[in-house]
Amino acid sequence: MSGMNGTRAVRVLLFGAAADQAGARELELQVRDGATLGDLWNELTGRYPGLTPMGDTLAFAVNQEYAGMERRVSPGDEVAILPPVSGG
Template sequence: MELSVRFFALYRERAGCSVTGVSVEPGATVADLLNTVREQFPRLAPPDVQIVVAVNEEYAEPDTPLSAGDEICLIPPVSGG
């Protein structure tokens, strides 16, 4: 299943693009997607950093199942005051 993944802010800079296609198996979860994205973009985030994922404009947990056509966004941690 091919999914479109959007990168925001720092992740966009590190990936070198704002959108990419990612192939995952049918029935894949957010965790599966993140494993694939981290393989494709090893500089995206250190292994100990939890990447925030939104699926169809809702924050998603690692065990959230994905479907073809889902809108997926990867959001870096926010800091500041």
């Protein structure tokens, strides 16, 4: 998982409308040491601009628990991009 220049891979899962907008359901992103979910989001929207308009509606999870944008992400973490849930 270790990359060059102190960056490491985080596994990113996208669901529902977010997967649609990105055109991807799963990917790996290299993040710097000390990076937050917010940093990862910036990286993600740079790569998939279609996600940008959804930004205000999305929730995030780190290792399968809801997390805020200030949450640190570490190598090997599983990050999920969650559109507004619509079960039931």
